[in-house]
Each structure stands twice: as structure tokens, then as C-alpha cells.
Amino acid sequence: MEFVKTLLNTYYLLPARFIFVILSLLLFREIKRLMLYRQEKRNLLAVLDIGNGSFRIPVTHYEVTIGRSEACDVVINLPSISRQHAVMTMNDNGYWKITDTKSKGGILVNGKPTTDETMIAMGDTVTLSGVDVLIMPATFMDARDYEEELKKKEKKFITKFKDKINFIGKKEGSYSTAVVLLNMFQILAFIQLYLTIDEEYVSPLFITFAVIFITPWIFKWVAKMLKIKNLGAETAAFFLTTIGFCVIASANPGDLIKQVGAFLMGIGFYCVLCIVLKNVTQIMKLRRYAAGLSILILVVNLLIGSNINGQTNWIILGPITIQPSEFVKVLFIFASSATLDWLFSTKNLRNLIIYSVACVGLLFLMGDFGTALIFFFTFIILMFMTSGDIKAILMTFIVAAMGGLMVLSFKPYILQRFDTWRNVWSHVYDSGSQQARALMAIASGGLLGLGGGNGFARTIFAADSDIVIAMVAEEWGLIIAILVASIYVVIMISAIRSHKIARSSYYVIAACSAAGLFIIQASLNIFGAIDVLPFTGVTLPFVSNGGSSMVGSWGLLSFITAALNFAFPKKNKAATPVEFEEE
Numbered sequence: 001m002e003f004v005k006t007l008l009n010t011y012y013l014l015p016a017r018f019i020f021v022i023l024s025l026l027l028f029r030e031i032k033r034l035m036l037y038r039q040e041k042r043n044l045l046a047v048l049d050i051g052n053g054s055f056r057i058p059v060t061h062y063e064v065t066i067g068r069s070e071a072c073d074v075v076i077n078l079p080s081i082s083r084q085h086a087v088m089t090m091n092d093n094g095y096w097k098i099t100d101t102k103s104k105g106g107i108l109v110n111g112k113p114t115t116d117e118t119m120i121a122m123g124d125t126v127t128l129s130g131v132d133v134l135i136m137p138a139t140f141m142d143a144r145d146y147e148e149e150l151k152k153k154e155k156k157f158i159t160k161f162k163d164k165i166n167f168i169g170k171k172e173g174s175y176s177t178a179v180v181l182l183n184m185f186q187i188l189a190f191i192q193l194y195l196t197i198d199e200e201y202v203s204p205l206f207i208t209f210a211v212i213f214i215t216p217w218i219f220k221w222v223a224k225m226l227k228i229k230n231l232g233a234e235t236a237a238f239f240l241t242t243i244g245f246c247v248i249a250s251a252n253p254g255d256l257i258k259q260v261g262a263f264l265m266g267i268g269f270y271c272v273l274c275i276v277l278k279n280v281t282q283i284m285k286l287r288r289y290a291a292g293l294s295i296l297i298l299v300v301n302l303l304i305g306s307n308i309n310g311q312t313n314w315i316i317l318g319p320i321t322i323q324p325s326e327f328v329k330v331l332f333i334f335a336s337s338a339t340l341d342w343l344f345s346t347k348n349l350r351n352l353i354i355y356s357v358a359c360v361g362l363l364f365l366m367g368d369f370g371t372a373l374i375f376f377f378t379f380i381i382l383m384f385m386t387s388g389d390i391k392a393i394l395m396t397f398i399v400a401a402m403g404g405l406m407v408l409s410f411k412p413y414i415l416q417r418f419d420t421w422r423n424v425w426s427h428v429y430d431s432g433s434q435q436a437r438a439l440m441a442i443a444s445g446g447l448l449g450l451g452g453g454n455g456f457a458r459t460i461f462a463a464d465s466d467i468v469i470a471m472v473a474e475e476w477g478l479i480i481a482i483l484v485a486s487i488y489v490v491i492m493i494s495a496i497r498s499h500k501i502a503r504s505s506y507y508v509i510a511a512c513s514a515a516g517l518f519i520i521q522a523s524l525n526i527f528g529a530i531d532v533l534p535f536t537g538v539t540l541p542f543v544s545n546g547g548s549s550m551v552g553s554w555g556l557l558s559f560i561t562a563a564l565n566f567a568f569p570k571k572n573k574a575a576t577p578v579e580f581e582e583e
Helices: 002-011 013-036 140-154 157-165 175-196 199-225 232-251 253-277 280-304 325-336 340-346 350-366 369-387 390-410 412-418 433-445 468-476 478-500 505-529 547-565
Strands: 041-044 046-050 055-059 063-067 086-090 096-100 107-109 118-120 125-128 131-136 306-308 311-317 320-322 578-581
Touching: 002 013, 013 175, 013 232, 013 478, 041 140, 055 140, 096 107, 107 118, 175 199, 175 232, 199 232, 199 253, 232 253, 232 468, 232 478, 232 547, 253 280, 253 547, 280 311, 280 325, 280 350, 280 505, 311 350, 320 547, 325 350, 325 369, 325 505, 325 547, 350 369, 369 390, 369 505, 433 468, 433 478, 433 505, 468 478, 468 505, 478 505, 478 547, 505 547
Parallel strands: none
Antiparallel strands: 041 578, 046 055, 046 131, 063 086, 086 096, 096 118, 107 125, 125 131, 306 311, 311 320
């Protein structure tokens, strides 16, 4: 056995370094295909007939704004129509309803005044300020005309240019292919780590890799039960989690079993949220409770939490240490996102602002400034998506800047955290030690890395959490580190593009907010470690060591899954779409 181990130590690493990169590139391509190209399909849900067939306007979304403004989904450019006149939405049972968004001319359905939410059916006549609009089921002729209109738009130069730069694999990905590639990576990574890890940790290493090897296949059957077809986001999470386990095995192998437990708990949390997120009506009823619970959690954390490294953001329960703010991130997005008809009926951001200020304020009192910054920028994303009011957002930045200056005047020691920013080499033996050594580790790893367990970055404080990207780059190579960072960008793009198929704006807002949170947190972690941004000490989602972070990350992923999958309401005659596919 020792002879085999010696032989592998001598000849295994050199070819394995190249294979790791090849498998990662192929896996990244498959993730990209799964997340970006399976959502190009649309359905023609209905047609709005104006003037007895003079105009037939296609309806391709489950929530549609109607008005004179060019920003509306259905534009009726007549003086009597308000800029934002009405919202037409399809509920979870597949039936349409129309809501008056406080228009001047009002709405009639079959000649009768509407209530706040009036149910409508195919064949009904909706009168908008004297303009009759007949709700008609879509025909195959309508679908053909709409598809031809799309093809005309595609002939424009900019669309052709996009196609040329997007030439790499513009076809649907395969979850099974992605998992096979991931399994190959995991087997080779296990062998590499087995050669470098202490003997006492061989059993935890084997258990860890056995779990992450089998789980994606079991999850495939779980996804069928949850009616989840697009598994691109989950594939990305499994790959990032695998990289995280590789790092933990090298830097802190004693935490492997704990992290495996958090990984399985995270998937369980994800499944529960996916079930809850299927019913938009129920979500809107639960939002206020989620908001109240999140505030309560932060208050309890502030009162009884333990202070670690100047931050009261931990609750210690015997051998278990919990970071409640990770779960509050999930509740924050769950409570702050909203459906389109709710947005237009309230027309104000008062509740969102009050709630966000309360969360950020409590995090400041806890001394968790990195998480507070993540919450603030997530709030900005939510604010933009729910209102689009640039002036309000600029005013929020100004007020936040003033608030930050006030905090610094009361707590000037916070400025010390910025002493080393962009100046780590002058503090290489004190406050800049972590980042300076992280930069050296990244440089020593090169493009292909030194191999798992062979780097020196694992000896740095918080190597597997706050500066984890340095370990990834040193031991697994700069190419894989860049792919890890790129996955968060792919998740963000897929969340933005989910508006093409998502049944409710709630899903789009929640998905973009969750993906934005991933991007913000990843940026603070990665760029903080390499001294591009101030060092804040936040985790890298799915990769960093930390049970609360792992569970919270899977919870956030459920919002992206909902946007990519929960596109169709229950089938009935009123919701039978005409299918077609964009080329």
C-alpha cells in the first residue's frame, strides 16, 4: 500500500492538474448551457383583441401591465388610457384577473365596474376608459405571426453580433452529463487529497466525498418529486460545494463531517422553500410573518449573541455555533419581494425602506458591517426592481453615506479596518499579513495549481473561509478560481433572464435579489482577499467553511430555482398556451 501511495505521489499530480482544469471547463460549459439556454422557450398565453381584429396584441407573460407608457407590456397609445392603467395576472390555478392601478378612466368587465381584483375569462370584454379589449385564446396563427415578428427583430445587426459572441455551446445542457463530469472531478480530487491528508482524517474524507458523489444523483429524483426540471443552479451549487470540501479537507479536515451535515441540512431547507414558493398567493400571506421573524432573530442575536472578533453575530449552543444573519438573508428576500399587482396597488416603498433600515441598523449594532453592506446593496436591488425610481435610489445612497459618517464619528475604531486597504505590503507583518500571504499564494499556484494539500495558504488564519479564494487559486489553479467566480455571474445572468418565463414578478425579483446577494458577497470575499476592496470577512457562498453559510446559501438558491422552474400554473381551459420556441 505504501508503495502504491509513493508511486501516486510521484506520478499522479502532473497529469491530474491538467485533467482537473479540463473537467472544470467542461462542467462550467454544461452549467452555462443548463442555466442560460433552457429558458429560451416561451408560450403565447392569450391575445388582446382591439377594434374587432384591427389589433391583436399577444400576451406572453403571466403578469402583464397595460397602459399608454412605453414601459408597459401591452401599450395602447390612446389619450384616454392612463400611463399605467391596469395589471392582468394569472393566478396559481391558471385563471386570469385584472386589477385597476388607480387609472383615471377606470375599468369595466363585461360592462360592470371592477373591484380590486376582478376575475376574467376568455371571451370577456374589458373596457379601459371606453376602449373595448376582448380577451381571446391564442391560436396557432397568432403564435406563427408572433414568431415571425421575433425573427424580424433577430435580423438586426446587434442580435447577429450577440449570436457570434455566444457561439460556445448554445444548446441545452444535460444534468446527467454535468454530474458525470463532477463525479470524475470528485474521484480525482479524493485521490489527490488522500495522498496529502493525515491518516486520522482519511475516514472523514471518504465519508465526505461519498456523500457529495451520491447526493447529485439522489437529488435528481427529489427534483422530479418537486417538479423541478431546470437543474442548472443546483449543478453550480454542487460544483462550488465540491471545491469548498476540497479546501476544507486541506486546511481544516476536522470540520469535514460538520460541513457535510450542514450541506445535507441546506438541501433539506432548499426543498422546504421550493414547496412553499410554488404558491404565490400563500407567499404573499406569509411575507409579513417572515419579516417579523427576521427582525426577532436579529434582536435575539443582539441580546444574547457571543462577541467574536468584535462582532456579536454568533449564538453558541453547546458545541453548535450559529450565525443567524445567514438565515435572515433568506427571510429578507422572501419578505421583500412582491408580485406585480401588489407593487402597482401600493405604489410606495415605505414598508420596504422601514424593514431594510431595521435589518441594516441591527447588523450595525452587532458590529457585522460586512453583512450590513450585503443587506444594503440587496435592498438597492430590491428597490430598483420594485420601483425603478433612480432618484429615490440616489437619495438612499446619500442618506446611507451620511449615516456611515455618523457611525464613524461614534465608532472611530472602524477606520482602522481600512488602514491596510490598498497598502497591505506596508503592513505585511501585522494587519496586512492575511492579504499579503493570500496574494503570494495566488501567485505561487499559477494556472494549474500546486495540488490539493500542497499549498501554504492553508496555514493562514481563516484560510478556508474569509480568504478561501487564495486557497482555491494556489492548490487548484487560477483557471479554476476564475471559473468559481464566473459561476456567480452565470447565476446572476440566468436570474435576470428568468423574466421571460417566470409566472410572477415575485420570482424574478426574488431570484435577482438572491443572485445579486451572491454576487455582492462573492465580490467582497474575493476582492477583499486580494486587496481590491476593503477586507470585510464575509464568506464565499457554498465554498467557505461554515454551516450557517452553507444552509443559508442553499436557501437563497431556492429563489433562483423557483424563477427558472415554476413557470406554469395549474392546467385548465383558461390557461392552455400555444407553445413555440425561439430560435
